[in-house]
Amino acid sequence: MxxxxxxxxxxxxxxxxxxxxxxxxxxxxxxxxxxxxxxxxxxxxxxxxxxxxxxxxxxxxxxxxxxxxxxxxxxxxxxxxxxxxxxxxxxxxxxxxxxxxxxxxxxxxxxxxxxxxxxxxxxxxxxxxxxxxxxxxxxxxxxxxxxxxxxxxxxxxxxxxxxxxxxxxxxxxxxxxxxxxxxxxxxxxxxxxxxxxxxxxxxxxxxxxxxxxxxxxxxxxxxxxxxxxYRTIRRLMTNRPHVFTVRSTDDRALAVALMAEPSVGGVELGRTGLTVKAGDYGAFTRALPRIALRHGIRVRQLLPEDESLESVFSYLVEA
The missing domain is CATH 3.40.50.300 (P-loop containing nucleotide triphosphate hydrolases)
Known part of the structure; x- marks a missing residue:
């Protein structure tokens, strides 16, 4: 902000x-x-x-x-x-x-x-x-x-x-x-x-x-x-997966590793990095550094895509 x-x-x-x-x-x-x-x-x-x-x-x-x-x-x-x-x-x-x-x-x-x-x-x-x-x-x-x-x-x-x-x-x-x-x-x-x-x-x-x-x-x-x-409200919305953009030194290898993580519901590999859908915000953000370290990958960017007030508001109105 x-x-x-x-x-x-x-x-x-x-x-x-x-x-x-x-x-x-x-x-x-x-x-x-x-x-x-x-x-x-x-x-x-x-x-x-x-x-x-x-x-x-x-x-x-x-x-x-x-x-x-x-x-x-x-x-x-x-x-x-x-x-x-x-x-x-x-x-x-x-x-x-x-x-x-x-x-x-x-x-x-x-x-x-x-x-x-x-x-x-x-x-x-x-x-x-x-x-x-x-x-x-x-x-x-x-x-x-x-x-x-x-x-x-x-x-x-x-x-x-x-x-x-x-x-x-x-x-x-x-x-x-x-x-x-x-x-x-x-x-x-x-x-x-x-x-x-x-x-x-x-x-x-x-x-x-x-x-x-x-x-x-x-x-x-x-x-x-x-x-x-509103950020806390978003993280309590467990029925909606959290969306992250992740960029690393090896996006393909990181995508494969993340698929085995229980908190990850889906991974999409694109030109600008990974789009990750996670069911548990805290579990994913704690697991990502551990997984990257284990596979020798450096995470360059981790950006929540739906942590804004606009996202929270749209989810509440739709509910």
Whole structure:
């Protein structure tokens, strides 16, 4: 995973940690089940909420933020329910997918209004600091109506950060951002997570999640299909063979030797090396050096072909 930790425009102070818990949460609208029996715990760090459009991500985020009541189950922040509990907003910030900005205001005025709504002791200083965090200093005096979508997104993130919340929920936060803005926002989320904040962001774009967080919550058709580090999730999928590309000093001899290894389900010899299908990730990666050494073969490259988040996601959706 590419490192994105660049120095942000403003420092991120350490935070008191908070935990968001969902216990058997469901939400339905008449006969339509949007979220079905989801249980998860979110602590400090950055987590990606992944799923195709219509998987229930936005409904789940709205219940976490206290905008929707669960039809069944409970959502709590540090043990307190988020529904009908305005006090949680001292510790929680939300950037919804739907834009809700007053285009006649400047970014500074918009973020300052958020600071005043939170009754911060020095709203002007808090607004300036939040704008610095998202690198909107140069445009903060312009009307929001003149901004690009990416600039409006950054302004909304600043408004959600103005009271320095311990928990930040973001629904498709990278929509409309250009590559530089995306890199900066990814770096900012990393810094916030490293400082002890609990960050959850939703996306249906696999590359975004893979670059920002290795920890994922995968929603499929309203259910939580998988949870944790996506590489670990892949290795637990024992019903799907792991695919490796192997290059060595003698691919043909290595192919013959590997066929006798119990963890290997198939070997294909091609122009660029071997394609190996293994039933057990750990057993194969431990056996390969031993087999190569025994036959006097040097392994030049061992590359997992389906360890990406894209592969994990496609397997979960197909299941």
């Amino acid at each position: 590419t490192a994105l930790h660049t120095q942000p425009a403003a420092d991120v102070p350490a935070a008191t940690t908070s935990t968001l818990d969902l216990a058997g949460v469901s939400r339905w609208y008449g006969n339509v089940v949007a979220v079905n029996d989801v249980t998860m715990r979110l602590g400090p760090g950055v987590t990606g909420l992944l799923g195709p459009n219509g998987a229930g991500k936005t409904t789940l985020l709205h219940m976490m933020a206290g905008f929707l009541a669960p039809s069944r189950g409970a959502v709590t922040l540090d043990g307190e329910p988020t529904w009908r509990n305005p006090g949680v907003y001292r510790r929680l910030g939300l950037v919804s997918e739907r834009e809700a900005v007053h285009t006649f205001l400047s970014a500074y005025e918009f973020v300052l209004a958020s600071a005043k709504l939170h009754r911060l002791p020095d709203p002007e200083a808090a607004a300036r600091r939040a704008i610095d965090l998202v690198e909107m200093q140069d445009a903060q005096g312009r009307r929001i109506g003149t901004y690009s979508k990416g600039m409006r997104q950054r302004t909304r993130v600043a408004a959600a950060l103005v009271h320095d919340p311990q928990v930040l929920l973001l629904d498709e936060p990278f929509n409309g951002m250009d590559p530089r803005q995306r890199l900066h926002m990814m770096a900012l989320l990393h810094r916030l997570g490293d400082a002890g904040r609990t960050i959850l962001f939703s996306s249906h774009i696999l590359e975004e999640v893979e670059q920002v967080s290795g920890t994922v919550q995968v929603m499929v058709a309203g259910r939580l299909a998988a949870s944790g580090d």
